[in-house]
Amino acid sequence: MKLMEGLDTAVELVSVTKLYAHGVTALDDVTIGFRHGTFTAVMGPSGSGKSTLLQCAAGLDKATSGQVRVDGRDLTSLSERKLTLLRRNRIGFVFQAFNLLPSLTAAQNVGLPMRLAGRRPDRDVVRHSLAAVGLEDRADHRPAELSGGQQQRVAIARALVTRPAVLFGDEPTGALDTNTTRDVLRLLRSLVDKHAQTVVMVTHDPAAAAYADRVVFLADGRICGELADPTAEAVASRMLALEESC
Structure with a gap:
């Protein structure tokens, strides 16, 4: 796969390889770009390298070789201090766990990156x-006073408060029920459509992936295909074929 040279990309990985101890190759010469204002889902069988791809792209983990560029900045050439500042100011990350501080209100949790x-x-x-996540009227509520879906919305608002170039999500709906999952995915979709936010999300759920503009499939640490304008049925079929071949 060629680098998306000259296109309006928010994130680029160029020949990225990630090796772990005992000879484990999590990513194997991966080159891919994510354009500004698009929603990409990343899928693959267990152990395919999905979370490692996300963590390397977000600067949370360091590639063994290759380049990672976010908003035009090469993460692999930055000092630890500059990388920390870039992550804080230009990268948003939402996890499956909400990671909210229980003693703080929603507003205080959202403002935490500024305090840090x-x-x-x-x-x-x-x-x-x-307001962007529909919770302006819950600003003074603490996490225990919010539903699971509302807590995840607060986590998304916290990730958005620095106006990041890209919002990464690692199974952001994994801890939510079906209806709440749908609400959070609609929110992510609206952030892309209304605010041109770039979203890259790892998921195992074909229905969740169908909210994206495209789905990128991984197997054994390599990109093994893409699907544009996905439907849940098409994603499920592709995943089944991948799992049967592994």
Whole structure:
């Protein structure tokens, strides 16, 4: 797969390989780009390298070789301090676990990245982030007073508060029920459609992947295909074929 040279890409991985101890190859010479304002789902069998791809792309893990560029910056050439600043300011990450501080209100949780950066949280920016996920009226509620779906929305608002170039999600709906999952996926879809947010999401759920513009499939640490304008049925069929071949 050729690099998307010259296109409006938010994230690029160029010949990225990630090796772990005992000779385990999590990613094997992966080259792929994610365009600004698009929603991409990443899928593959267990152990295919999905989460490693996401973590390397987000600068949470370091590639053994190759280049990772986010918003035009080469992560592999940055010092640890500059990489930390880039992650804090230009990269949003949402996990399956909400990771909210129980003693803080929704607004305080959303403003936490600003405090960690040594800045006073901007109330208008925090309010705008909560409004973007439909929770402006829950700003003073603590996590225990919110549903699981609302807690994940707060986590998404926290990831958005720095206006990141890309929002990564590692199974962001994995802990939610079916109806709440649908609400969160619609939210991610609307962030792309209304605000041109770039979203890259790892999921195992074909129905979740169908909300994306395209699905990228991994197997044994390599890109093994893509699907544009996916349907749940088409994704499920492709996944079944992948799992049977592994």
